[in-house]
Amino acid sequence: MQLVRLFTQFTIVFIGLLITLTAISTPCVSQENTPTLSGYVVDTHGHPIPLLQLAVKPVVIERGRETGQRKPILSWSKATTDAKGFFSIGNIDTGASRLVMFPDYGSEYEIVSIQIGDLTFHSTAFLRHFPTWFGKITFGIEEGKQISNVVVTVKKPRMxxxxxxxxxxxxxxxxxxxxxxxxxxxxxxxxxxxxxxxxxxxxxxxxxxxxxxxxxxxxxxxxxxxxxxxxxxxxxxxxxxxxxxxxxxxxxxxxxxxxxxxTRAKRNEREKSREAVWIVNPSNGHAYKTIKCENYEDATLKAKSEKAYLVVINDEAEQKWLEAAFFTKTFYWIGLSLPENEQTWKWSDGQPLKYSNWLTGKPNFISVHQGKAAFAMEFSSKRWIAIEMNNPIRKFVKYAIIEKENLKTSNED
Incomplete structure (x- = not known):
């Protein structure tokens, strides 16, 4: 039976037998359905730390990283260690939680490790050369379970x-x-x-x-x-x-x-002004402008609402013109796609791919097809990159370049 689940950033470790044995060795059984956690707080030399406040912070974990708290700070379950360093925290919320000093920031101690039975889980969040968002020990206790004899090791923080x-x-x-x-x-x-x-x-x-x-x-x-x-x-x-x-x-x-x-209001005004202005390429008579969008799909819908399409780049001359016209160091979605069940690269207006300007070479057909990638101009060089659904860069692409062929006629419609 799994009684406790321990999570580290980007890693999930499930503990079954260890915590079962810990629970069996403790004759006391919780009278409530909510979990409890008890044990001792010691320093790195094993000396007890009295009068230290701890709390169980219910947290939200997304993609292996803590992104928020599930309950307000006043509702966190808390305890203060006695003269022997003993603590007991009851009424713990089930789900992902983290044992923290209270207050979470500003305490004179930091948690180094948590020992449960024969296993010790070390935090890397306060070590040199480690980012503090990484390596914080997060756990979950099943409903009604009582975990005891936990040893929490703390130390004075460095500067x-x-x-x-x-x-x-x-x-x-x-x-x-x-x-x-x-x-x-x-x-x-x-x-x-x-x-x-x-x-x-x-x-x-x-x-x-x-x-x-x-x-x-x-x-x-x-x-x-x-x-x-x-x-x-x-x-x-x-x-x-x-x-x-x-x-x-x-x-x-x-x-x-x-x-x-x-500052945000001024930036929004500038963005609205830019989005209201079409720039005409004298070489082909087409009009272009940038739009702000949430993602590739949103960019496609907004382009259609403007009776336009995501930019199509037919040759090197058009690429160079776009680089000069839209020189801001920003990622831009473009209209290149690989439709499902087809093996032909196409642009958003239906034209096949004839010219390319890849940043690191043409993407692999299979990986792009399976990943349902979208394509964008890289923020600096403006060369093209494939961005698959699970690529973290995707969330940073908030602009697109759209194109229409007859600006005057489109505006009159």
């Missing part, structure tokens, strides 16, 4: 800076990419700057807020005065200067993006 990014109305900016720069007053350059587009294993809080708008950076490594700057969609907020001694933490910083609303 860190943590905070929360807020929208102009005070609400948290959740699950959003951002850039962070941590400046040392004595240094000439920021000591930490991580691009929002990378998913590297660099030490620190990564470049994405969590489901409550929080982030953490572990880059400060020496006593100094620091300035922290966060950047979201070109809008900057900063905190500092403040002094950190060796081994200290600076928590609960708040960064309010006061001008984000105005």
């Amino acid at each position: 860190r800076i943590s905070g929360r990014i807020l929208l102009p109305d005070g609400k948290p900016l959740v699950n959003t990419d951002f850039e962070i720069f941590v400046h040392d007053r004595k240094g000439n350059n920021p000591i930490y700057a991580l691009s929002t587009s990378r998913s590297s294993g660099m030490s620190g809080g990564g470049s994405k807020t969590d489901s409550e708008g929080y982030f953490v950076s572990y880059k400060p490594e020496k006593a100094a005065e620091y300035l922290v700057v966060v950047k979201v969609e070109g809008v900057i907020a900063r905190k500092g200067w403040f002094h950190l001694n060796e081994g200290e933490q600076k928590d609960n910083l708040e960064f309010k993006l006061s001008n984000l609303g105005k």
Whole structure:
């Protein structure tokens, strides 16, 4: 019988026999249908940690990554360790959950590992050269089961800076990419700057807020005065200067993006202006413009609503003209497709593929066909790439180039 399921980011480990034995060795049986979790909290030397608050945070897991919390913070099941480090948390919600310090950010300890019976699960979220969103231990306990004798090992965190990014109305900016720069007053350059587009294993809080708008950076490594700057969609907020001694933490910083609303409104106005303007290619008399879309399918529907189609690129001259006309570093959907049950590459207007400009060579027919790929211009070179349904790049393609052959007649209709 499976009593506990333990999940790590991108990996799922199912435990049956181990937890069954743990439950059998505990004579006490839960009187409720909700699970319980009990055990001891110790430091890395095995010494008990008294008066430490823990909570079980119900979380949402999507594609192996925590993307939100299933219940508000006030409803989390909590407990405080006694003089021997013992804790017991009852009334735990079934489903994916994570054992956390309470509060989740700003505690003077961090969880290093959780031991259940003979198995120990280590967190990599606070190690150097690991992003903090990776390696957090997430579990699920079946209804009515009682898990005891759990050993939670914690340690004092190394130097860190943590905070929360807020929208102009005070609400948290959740699950959003951002850039962070941590400046040392004595240094000439920021000591930490991580691009929002990378998913590297660099030490620190990564470049994405969590489901409550929080982030953490572990880059400060020496006593100094620091300035922290966060950047979201070109809008900057900063905190500092403040002094950190060796081994200290600076928590609960708040960064309010006061001008984000105005910036977004101006950008939306520019996008609407661009979408209202057709550009005519003098070589063929066709008109082109960009549209904003949710995905490839949405782009196709919006093109039809404009009595147009996704762009068709017939030769090198047209490719070069498009590169010059739409030079913004953005991915653009184009009208190339491989219809099901056919082996002929076709454009959205029905023409066969005669000219190509692939970034890394023509895609394999079988993989593209099975993956039901769509095609786009790469953001920088504007060469073509195939983007299959499961490709993570797909969610970043939010624009398309559409084309129509007779602008005057279409506008008069």
